[in-house]
Amino acid sequence: MTVLVVTGTGTEIGKTVTTAAVAAVAVRAGRSVAVLKPAQTGVAPGDPGDVDDVVRLAGDRVTPVELGRYPEPLAPGTAAARAGLPPVRPAQIAEAAQKLAASHDLVLVEGAGGLLVHFDAEGSTLADAARLLDAPVLVVARAGLGTLNSVQLTAEALRSRGLRHSGVVIGSWPREPDLAERCNVADLPRVAGVGLAGAIPAGAGTLTPQEFRAGAARWLGPALGGVWDAETFTAAEGPPAFG
Ligand SMILES: Nc1ncnc2c1ncn2[C@@H]1O[C@H](COP(=O)(O)OP(=O)(O)OP(=O)(O)O)[C@@H](O)[C@H]1O
Ligand SMILES: [Mg+2]
Numbered sequence: 001m002t003v004l005v006v007t008g009t010g011t012e013i014g015k016t017v018t019t020a021a022v023a024a025v026a027v028r029a030g031r032s033v034a035v036l037k038p039a040q041t042g043v044a045p046g047d048p049g050d051v052d053d054v055v056r057l058a059g060d061r062v063t064p065v066e067l068g069r070y071p072e073p074l075a076p077g078t079a080a081a082r083a084g085l086p087p088v089r090p091a092q093i094a095e096a097a098q099k100l101a102a103s104h105d106l107v108l109v110e111g112a113g114g115l116l117v118h119f120d121a122e123g124s125t126l127a128d129a130a131r132l133l134d135a136p137v138l139v140v141a142r143a144g145l146g147t148l149n150s151v152q153l154t155a156e157a158l159r160s161r162g163l164r165h166s167g168v169v170i171g172s173w174p175r176e177p178d179l180a181e182r183c184n185v186a187d188l189p190r191v192a193g194v195g196l197a198g199a200i201p202a203g204a205g206t207l208t209p210q211e212f213r214a215g216a217a218r219w220l221g222p223a224l225g226g227v228w229d230a231e232t233f234t235a236a237e238g239p240p241a242f243g
Contacts, residue, residue: 002101004108005130010148011113013173015140016050017205018198019110023058024216025225027031032107034240035065038129039080039112039119042073050110050160057205063104067096077118094132099239109135115154127161128166136166138224141188143170145180151201152191161172166195167223175238185238189230192234196230197221197236235242 004022008015023033035058040049048050048056070079080087093109100107103231111117115137119125128136137158141151151168158165164227168188174181183222189195198220220226 001136001166002107003097003133003135004106004125004126005111005133005135005137006108006140006229007105007111007115007126007137008171009114009142009147011141014058014169014200014205015032015110015144017054017057017068017200018169018171019050019108020054020057021198021200021216021219022108022224023054023062023097023106023219024213026106026189027059027061028213029198029225032063032103032110033042033106034065034100034104035110036065036067036093036097036100038067038096039068039076040069041076041079041112042071043069046152053205054108054126054233056205057209058152059209059213063100065096065100067092075093075117076112077115077120077123081121084174084210088126089120090132092122093129097129097133097135101172108114109237114150115139115157127163130163131161136164138166138169140171140193143173143177143181143184147184148187148191151188155192155194165192165194167194167221168192169220170199170225171185172202172204173199173237181242182237183239185234196220196233197224198226199233
């Protein structure tokens with residue numbers, strides 16, 4: 001796997017923190033990594049974007065690339081139209097990712113918001129880019145009540161487009177999970193039709209970069225280069241006995 005598309009069930013789910021963890025583990029393993037954020041919204045020129053967060057957490061051996069940035073915190077297509085700026089098209093995303101893949105062992109493509117967010121006025125999405133790249137898609141999800149529906153909708157959208165679902169990562173796993181969060185550990189793989197690929201502890205994004213890099217392998221399963229084990233996690237953190 002050279003290109004991995006990282007989407008989420010929405011915005012502010014933990015895509016960037018997850019992307020940083022995957023990058024950190026790969027860097028530690030001696031792999032060269034690039035992170036591509038096709039469209040960064042809600043930032044002024046010169047402001048740090050998601051790729052800068054990834055570099056801060058995973059290290060400056062990660063190559064950061066943005067294709068477009070727009071000042072208003074909106075879906076990229078809307079933000080581009082309102083700013084009178086050209087949108088980022090799926091073909092550009094695919095071309096940029098392929099170019100990076102020629103010189104890196106791993107290219108992480110972080111979407112904006114969820115899978116079907118529009119990048120342009122025609123309604124192109126990250127899924128279109130993933131299809132052009134024939135790349136697997138990792139889905140970052142919330143832990144709590146409401147996440148099952150969003151995760152199943154995302155899985156169905158991927159499958160109906162012929163895309164490969166490479167697993168679900170819980171973007172922020174609380175220190176003291178409530179009943180819904182614990183039950184979701186067992187239900188998420190069922191509704192996704194694919195296993196859990198990791199769980200990032202709440203607060204990971206605010207660790208020092210050294211702590212983050214040292215911890216990342218324990219948050220991600222083997223498919224993402226880590227040592228996190230879904231079965232062990234489910235036994236420890238999953239559904240409690242009834243009542
Ligand atoms: N595991 C975590 N530990 C600490 N903070 C987290 C964690 N997950 C998410 N956050 C925080 O929640 C916010 C949203 O996370 P993040 O930026 O990763 O979301 P996102 O899905 O990438 O959002 P966007 O759609 O804007 O790209 C950030 O302020 C981030 O620091
Ligand atoms: Mg992000």
